[in-house]
Amino acid sequence: xxxxxxxxxxxxxxxxxxxxxxxxxxxxxxxxxxxxxxxxxxxxxxxxxxxxxxxxxxxxxxxxxxxxxxxxxxxxxxxxxxxxxxxxxxxxxxxxxxxxxxxxxxxxxxxxxxxxxxxxxxxxxxxxxxxxxxxxxxxxxxxxxxxxxxxxxxxxxxxxxxxxxxxxxxxxxxxxxxxxxxxxxxxxxxxxxxxxxxxxxxxxxxxxxxxxxxxxxxxxxxxxxxxxxxxxxxxxxxxxxxxxxxxxxxxxxxxxxxxxxxxxxxxxxxxxxxxxxxxxxxxxxxxxxxxxxxxxxxxxxxxxxxxxxxxxxxxxxxxxxxxxxxxxxxxxxxxxxxxxxxxxxxxxxxxxxxxxxxxxxxxxx
Ligand code: KQY
Numbered sequence: 001x002x003x004x005x006x007x008x009x010x011x012x013x014x015x016x017x018x019x020x021x022x023x024x025x026x027x028x029x030x031x032x033x034x035x036x037x038x039x040x041x042x043x044x045x046x047x048x049x050x051x052x053x054x055x056x057x058x059x060x061x062x063x064x065x066x067x068x069x070x071x072x073x074x075x076x077x078x079x080x081x082x083x084x085x086x087x088x089x090x091x092x093x094x095x096x097x098x099x100x101x102x103x104x105x106x107x108x109x110x111x112x113x114x115x116x117x118x119x120x121x122x123x124x125x126x127x128x129x130x131x132x133x134x135x136x137x138x139x140x141x142x143x144x145x146x147x148x149x150x151x152x153x154x155x156x157x158x159x160x161x162x163x164x165x166x167x168x169x170x171x172x173x174x175x176x177x178x179x180x181x182x183x184x185x186x187x188x189x190x191x192x193x194x195x196x197x198x199x200x201x202x203x204x205x206x207x208x209x210x211x212x213x214x215x216x217x218x219x220x221x222x223x224x225x226x227x228x229x230x231x232x233x234x235x236x237x238x239x240x241x242x243x244x245x246x247x248x249x250x251x252x253x254x255x256x257x258x259x260x261x262x263x264x265x266x267x268x269x270x271x272x273x274x275x276x277x278x279x280x281x282x283x284x285x286x287x288x289x290x291x292x293x294x295x296x297x298x299x300x301x302x303x304x305x306x307x308x309x310x311x312x313x314x315x316x317x318x319x320x321x322x323x324x325x326x327x328x329x330x331x332x333x334x335x336x337x338x339x340x341x342x343x344x345x346x347x348x349x350x351x352x353x354x355x356x357x358x359x360x361x362x363x364x365x
Contacts, residue, residue, distance in 0.1 A: 027061075059081070109135060303329075
């Protein structure tokens, strides 16, 4: 595996939309007891269900520490490949590679610097060096050359593309104090255009209310296909989320994409606010430097945090009356895909959801 000194744009590679064909998907196995309650046992059961659900549609590989290898192998279905891969936590959307493809179907990885969502400013744990090596290791396993950006911090959950030149991001995240403060917004745009090979960047303002990633776009908006976006929504004007979603709705409906199309914005209704219970809070080990999980804290629950697989959509269930509506909306948006819900409260308790724990490999050739 080579580390390349050029850029995807110079070499004719682009980031495909998630809705394009995949070779497979990677996950990382959860285990840290200061983020996952009860020694991560409930989270592990949920990750196993997510892996099983996706494996109906594409090949699944799960990276796991040596300490957890035997347990993970036991808990995961036989059609899931388990490989040893050191990590600091299980958010491969964010620390894994962003794959880019060329017109011949060749694939390369983009390996951004990862700093646990804000480094020493407002990052969620320390250290994060094992996570920062995950992208390189996935490229090794996939036999793909990579571009490495040593001086640019980015997580995969903070970007979504339409595969046809358009990128959506949030200002809350990409302009946050813990990421690339040495760069202007224009310089950040130039790097994204060079490494994702996009022409148009649509800047949303904020992500989901109280999202601990500084408002990742993948929790609030996603491309269903070029020209169509699913946006997390509530009609409850007394909820702080309403103003956030409305501002983003206004931006998106007044924007055009890289091809000059007006965007069709589809509202994906949120569940009612979900709070951490006393029992859930007590199950998490308290460790200095890790975000505490306190009783009554509101979680950043959103159905937009779904994974688009070959022929399927794997979306989070919250045991909420809106689960059914979310399923129906997703079925309308994706008439040709099977919509599969997985109870995901245990992932939500760790600070993210199904999209955040996945990283797809494009089909390529
Ligand atoms: O949502 C994500 N992409 C990751 C959330 C990380 C939470 C760490 N506790």
